[in-house]
Amino acid sequence: xxxxxxxxxxxxxxxxxxxxxxxxxxxxxxxxxxxxxxxxxxxxxxxxxxxxxxxxxxxxxxxxxxxxxxxxxxxxxxxxxxxxxxxxxxxxxxxxxxxxxxxxxxxxxxxxxxxxxxxxxxxxxxxxxxxxxxxxxxxxxxxxxxxxxxxxxxxxxxxxxxxxxxxxxxxxxxxxxxxxxxxxxxxxxxxxxxxxxxxxxxxxxxxxxxxxxxxxxxxxxxxxxxxxxxxx
Amino acid sequence: xxxxxxxxxxxxxxxxxxxxxxxxxxxxxxxxxxxxxxxxxxxxxxxxxxxxxxxxxxxxxxxxxxxxxxxxxxxxxxxxxxxxxxxxxxxxxxxxxxxxxxxxxxxxxxxxxxxxxxxxxxxxxxxxxxxxxxxxxxxxxxxxxxxxxxxxxxxxxxxxxxxxxxxxxxxxxxxxxxxxxxxxxxxxxxxxxxxxxxxxxxxxxxxxxxxxxxxxxxxxxxxxxxxxxxxxxxxxxxxxxxxxxxxxxxxxxxxxxxxxxxxxxxxxxxxxxxxxxxxxxxxxxxxxxxxxxxxxxxxxxxxxxxxxxxxxxxxxxxxxxxxxxxxxxxxxxxxxxxxxx
Ligand SMILES: Nc1nc2c(ncn2[C@@H]2O[C@H](COP(=O)(O)OP(=O)(O)OP(=O)(O)O)[C@@H](O)[C@H]2O)c(=O)[nH]1
Ligand SMILES: Nc1ncnc2c1ncn2[C@@H]1O[C@H](COP(=O)(O)OP(=O)(O)O)[C@@H](O)[C@H]1O
Ligand SMILES: [Mg+2]
Ligand SMILES: [Mg+2]
Numbered sequence: 001x002x003x004x005x006x007x008x009x010x011x012x013x014x015x016x017x018x019x020x021x022x023x024x025x026x027x028x029x030x031x032x033x034x035x036x037x038x039x040x041x042x043x044x045x046x047x048x049x050x051x052x053x054x055x056x057x058x059x060x061x062x063x064x065x066x067x068x069x070x071x072x073x074x075x076x077x078x079x080x081x082x083x084x085x086x087x088x089x090x091x092x093x094x095x096x097x098x099x100x101x102x103x104x105x106x107x108x109x110x111x112x113x114x115x116x117x118x119x120x121x122x123x124x125x126x127x128x129x130x131x132x133x134x135x136x137x138x139x140x141x142x143x144x145x146x147x148x149x150x151x152x153x154x155x156x157x158x159x160x161x162x163x164x165x166x167x168x169x170x171x172x173x174x175x176x177x178x179x180x181x182x183x184x185x186x187x188x189x190x191x192x193x194x195x196x197x198x199x200x201x202x203x204x205x206x207x208x209x210x211x212x213x214x215x216x217x218x219x220x221x222x223x224x225x226x227x228x229x230x231x232x
Numbered sequence: 233x234x235x236x237x238x239x240x241x242x243x244x245x246x247x248x249x250x251x252x253x254x255x256x257x258x259x260x261x262x263x264x265x266x267x268x269x270x271x272x273x274x275x276x277x278x279x280x281x282x283x284x285x286x287x288x289x290x291x292x293x294x295x296x297x298x299x300x301x302x303x304x305x306x307x308x309x310x311x312x313x314x315x316x317x318x319x320x321x322x323x324x325x326x327x328x329x330x331x332x333x334x335x336x337x338x339x340x341x342x343x344x345x346x347x348x349x350x351x352x353x354x355x356x357x358x359x360x361x362x363x364x365x366x367x368x369x370x371x372x373x374x375x376x377x378x379x380x381x382x383x384x385x386x387x388x389x390x391x392x393x394x395x396x397x398x399x400x401x402x403x404x405x406x407x408x409x410x411x412x413x414x415x416x417x418x419x420x421x422x423x424x425x426x427x428x429x430x431x432x433x434x435x436x437x438x439x440x441x442x443x444x445x446x447x448x449x450x451x452x453x454x455x456x457x458x459x460x461x462x463x464x465x466x467x468x469x470x471x472x473x474x475x476x477x478x479x480x481x482x483x484x485x486x487x488x489x490x491x492x493x494x495x496x497x498x499x500x501x502x503x504x505x506x507x508x509x510x511x512x513x514x515x516x517x518x519x520x521x522x523x524x525x526x527x528x529x530x531x532x533x534x535x536x537x538x539x540x541x542x543x544x545x546x547x548x549x550x551x552x553x554x555x556x557x558x559x560x561x562x563x564x565x566x567x568x569x570x571x572x573x
Contacts, residue, residue: 098286118404118414122254125286129295144360144395145415145464146404152418156251159298165361175366176382197286 001080002087002184005101007094007127008111009120013137014091015044016168017111019051021181024174025087026052030182033085035076037092037101039065044091054083064207065092066099066199073103074190087181100126102196107184109177110161113138114150121150121157126197128154133180134161137168237297238271245270245296249303250417252296259285259292270296306418312384314338314392314472315376317499319359322370324523325351330371332524334517336499338472343510344503346519352503353398355519356475359501360395361385369522391419394469396493398477401457402449408432409445412464419468427467434463434492438484458482459489466492476502480509508545511538 008014015036022032033054036044040059048055056079060068069092080088092101094110102108110131112120115138121128128134134154139147151163162180166173187193204210204220237245243266246253256264256273261281264273274289282288287295321332336342344352351369358371362380365372372379375392384392404411412431416424428445436442439459443452452460462482465474476493479502480486490509494500504510511534518526547569551561561568 100286115403118406122258129286130291142403143397143399143461145411145461145468146402148391148418149404149411149414152414155302156299159295159302170368172361172363172367175364176385179382197288197291198283200283 001077001085001186001188002107002181003077003080003103003187003190004087004089004107004109004181004184005103006089006091006109006111007101007131008135009097009116009124010093012111012113012116013166013168014093014111015047017135017137017166017177018089018091019047020166020168020171021174021177022048022053022089023051024171024178025181028178028182030086031084032087032089033080033083035079035088035090037065037069037072037090039093054085064199066094066096066101069101070195070199073101077187077189087184094124094127097123097127098125099199100130100195100197102126102130103190104194104196105185106187106190106193107132107181108196109133109135109180110158111135111137111166112154114142114147118149118153121153124157129158130196131158131161133164133177134158135164135166135173135177137166139165140167140169237300238293239269242266242268242270242273245300248300249306252299252303255296255299259287312392313376314499317359317473318374318377319355320372320374321523322365322367322372324369324521326521328523330369330523332371334524334527336501338497338499340515341494341500341502341513343513343516344501344519345505345510345516350519351522352519353477354522355517355524356395356397356477356501356503359473360393360475362392391469391471393473393475394465394471395475396461396465396477396479397475398481399457399461400454402452404449406449407445408443408447408449408452408460411449412445412460412468415464416468419470431460431463431467434467435460438462438489438492440484455483459484462489462492466495472498474498474500476500476504478503478505480504480506508538508541511535511541 006014006018018034025032034048035056035058036042037058042057045055045057056076058068058072073090076090077088090101094100108131110128112128112134114136136151136154154163164173164176166177204222205217210217242256242264246256246266259277259281274292282292315337317336319332319334321330324330344355346352354369358367358369359373361367362373362375362385363371364379409428412428413424416427432445439456441453441456443456474493474495479489482489486509502509502513510516511530513530515530516528517524518528551568554561
């Protein structure tokens, strides 16, 4: 089974991209299933179900969504094997721009949109910098010059990735993306594999439910801002 | 990992491109010493800084090497030669086949005509993205008789096509000067400074109200936006194919704009509702219901009529000019339309 992680900021078009690409993969005889990770709620499963794709949903709730992802991804593979999938796609929203669900030896796709600001590619961390393929959506809304400048900044932020322009509404770019997905490595299980980048150590009282502001509650892994030389 | 990158100095690499300099500053948190090598620099960077940047040591080295490769590619490559561009028909909006195999060669100007919504922009869009049956029209585009390699389809610095789309506004949060500089940087090798001033001066020549390089892109008026897009397309691209979408709606001098955009030895496609522009083409494609339904060669009789139409147009322009200047349009009609005398 080929496994593919698809990550990107909220509402960039991840579901549109996966939906359009999976439809094309289906016509090529591939059985594709999707696991959608989100924090509180999602209706993406309805979209995938409408496309006739087996779909499972994982909601992190009160747990850090990225930690939730790592704790569950191997179980998703077990589910995928049970569904006899040729390809399993895990869609997750990168919420803090710092974490990244990308796994070593597993095809990593990051989706960004041309509307998200010219400096965005530089601001997104390992989710974009360490991806194998960066999909750029919503190019239909901006000028050619803006599309090029945006793609250029993506290229500078991640010079190793393949860049694919994708129109999430028409599916333009799906042929290209299918090519990358069909070349993804096959994996049997993820036990013992590593993330491409460690998630931040989150062990302070606030991680485990503290709500009160104040020095007394800032214990464990605390980082303070430095205001020296700031302002007049 | 090539040894040459590891032993090159930080200063040397930083000078190769602003993105490289940004990387070193970003990871270090300050401007690093220019005379150290990459290896000695990396050895001095703390775990903490690297983790904040989102990479480990090996990933940082791979990043530097890949970035250097991209910068070299950017400096050395130019758009490949296009001897012939072929458009293979797809399907119309009803899903019926479009009977089309159109070949275009450098030096040709082709107009695209048809009612609003018929699919003119779609055709230009298909060429811009070098469609391979993956757009709603199902058309395919061949370059020099073959499908373009994927690398070429998505390259920005070997861009085959320069497109002036119908877009009337920018969305990027940048000043005019920064934006043009960035675009110049990703399109061309060499010095960008003088080009930026040139593009802005040219745009101001086309637009009614001048703007300067510090203006925010998103604050420009529709006319200013189009003027900037035209100047940018004309001056920054070495692309062998030029696409122009309804330039007459830009609210600026279309003749002047077109003179800027029409370059020799390029393949130019122009969608238009304006008879004067349409008849400038060697041929015109007639679009209906999402498909090319006819191809008309501009005849001698049509060329002869073009002269009369231009005269008519100049008359109307003069009237428009008076209107804009706050004057009255009440002179006797024979005076405004001299040939009616
Ligand atoms: N114009 C345009 N709209 C797009 C494109 N891709 C996606 N959209 C629209 O963007 C909106 C969000 O798309 P989704 O695919 O749901 O985005 P997502 O990243 O999956 O969102 P979450 O899973 O909620 O984070 C939808 O209304 C899409 O129709 C595109 O290329 N162009
Ligand atoms: N062959 C086609 N098949 C399906 N949809 C098409 C086709 N040609 C055009 N369209 C769609 O029709 C709509 C109008 O086309 P557009 O190119 O914007 O028209 P125009 O520029 O002539 O006003 C667009 O949404 C476009 O994608
Ligand atoms: Mg989604
Ligand atoms: Mg149009």
